[in-house]
Amino acid sequence: MQITDATRPALADLDLRSELSTLRRELHRYPELGFEERATAERLRSWLVERGLEPSAPLAGTGFMVEVEGERPGPTVAYRADMDALPIQEATDVPYRSCTPGVMHACGHDGHMAIGCGVALLASRRRDEIAGTVRVFFQPCEERMPSGGPRMIADGVLDGVAAAYAVHLEPTLPVGRFGFRSGPLTAACAPFVVTVASDKSGHSARPHEAVDTVWVATQVATELYQLVGRVTDARKAAVLTLCRFQGGDALNVIPARVEFGGTLRCVDGETLAFLREKVRRVAGALGAVYGADVDVHFEPSLPAVVNTAPEVVAARTAAVDVLGAEAAVDLALPSMGGEDFAYYLERVPGAMVRVGSAGGADTRYPLHHARFDLDEAALPLAARLMTEVCIRDLTSRS
Known part of the structure; x- marks a missing residue:
């Protein structure tokens, strides 16, 4: 195959997809519940260190962050990935299915972590474009209350942060589509007995x-x-x-x-x-x-994720510019699910983006289903987009 300027991005995506898919499958095989993500965090740390990045000391128990400083000074924007799995017995027969009885990544956090690693890696390759710092952090215990978000904030993960971003896999959207919504994206949630x-x-x-x-x-x-x-x-x-x-x-x-x-x-x-x-x-x-x-x-209520309009507009524009007009999907209604990314957006502006993860019948099962899986082609696309979103955000604030 002749390598040209036109084919280089596609080849880079293939390499990135291979790296992120391999990591995601490792994480999927060995899921851990909230605040127990010790092996998960160790694997993430080693993956990042192998690529020249320096993870921080632990935050909120098993969480941590990694910073990519640009060649020019400026503000800090944060990107969050959640690490915990759910107490569900996996029902798929994929070769990378969970090896932990009664526990699986049925909400796609294995994909979220892989995307987060992709953002850190891609940002490190684009330091010359960065005016400020991209802070990627990995949070424990998103799935149950009390969750890890408030503990990460208490340990300083938002210190000096101008805006925060995250994604959530969405099996109702096909791969290559990204959902955007200003205002409430998820519901506030109050568990009760x-x-x-x-x-x-x-x-x-x-x-x-x-x-x-x-x-x-x-x-x-x-x-x-x-x-x-x-x-x-x-x-x-x-x-x-x-x-x-x-x-x-x-x-x-x-x-x-x-x-x-x-x-x-x-x-x-x-x-x-x-x-x-x-x-x-x-x-x-x-x-x-x-x-x-x-x-x-x-029990303590989880607030709604409320995306701020300027950050949503900028992220949507980045999706169109990087992936084409068809990539951006406007979400008319919020999800009634809960998400503790809400705690971060109570303190700083930002946005959560829905990432289309369906590529066929096997990847259309809903979140929290025992047969949930994702089309791994979504991983490099999401990593590319969110890296672009973070770098553009820093540029706009510099």
Whole structure:
């Protein structure tokens, strides 16, 4: 093959794809849960060191960052990648499937880490274009609360940062497409647990002589499911979902305690606060009517990811310039999923970009599915784009 100026970018992408795919598959084979990503962090560190980069001391336990300083002085922009996996048994039969029973990268964080490494590598090759510093950081525990974002911030990862960027894989978009949205990109999320209790258990033959905690719990659950759209404005997105229901051991004993819980998600904080209070009041009132002690415990809420408009516009322009007009997809609606990148955007401007990861039937499974996988052609494209976004951001601020 004759190498020309026109073919060099394509060859570079092939080399980068090979490097990032190999790394991603290693990370996929050995997933680790939040704040346990020790082997994951060690592999990332060694990969970066092998390429002449210098990772920092640990942050937030297993997290760390690496900085690429340009040849000219200027501000710092940050790029974040998350490291943790989910407690899901993988159901794929790919050769790089998880070797850790009950744990897999079902949300694509293995891809996020590979892209983050790609951004650091590509930025290091473009130091002469950089006016300032590109800070790439790897965060533990994005998937559960309390998450790693606040701990990374407390350990200084945003010190001196002018803007922050991140990506999330999106299996509803094909490879080569990137989703952009100003304003809310994800929902605020409030996990909660409801406990229905009595001072004694009862016989299933005589429920009238006891407090039927299972029945009371189902009444509370039914009422909670009816709140959204009945006490809130249906034009403001909200969803309440129950995911856990536990109580009792015997088929003929009414248990003294039943517990259930799930998440409440809203795009805006006002609706979230209103529904939190409604959940407490409805649950408490029904418990009082039927003689049960009902307690509602909300865990700390995760805020919504709110992208700032100037950074979204600049990132979208970069996508068009680097990858073509068809690469940019405008997202009309936010996701109701939660993302702790929100904590960073509460403090600095920035944007999260959705990365199309579907290349066929095997890579269209939704996030958190036991058969989730990604088309690795997305990795070099995302790394190229986000490197360009970071460098352009620095240039605009210099």
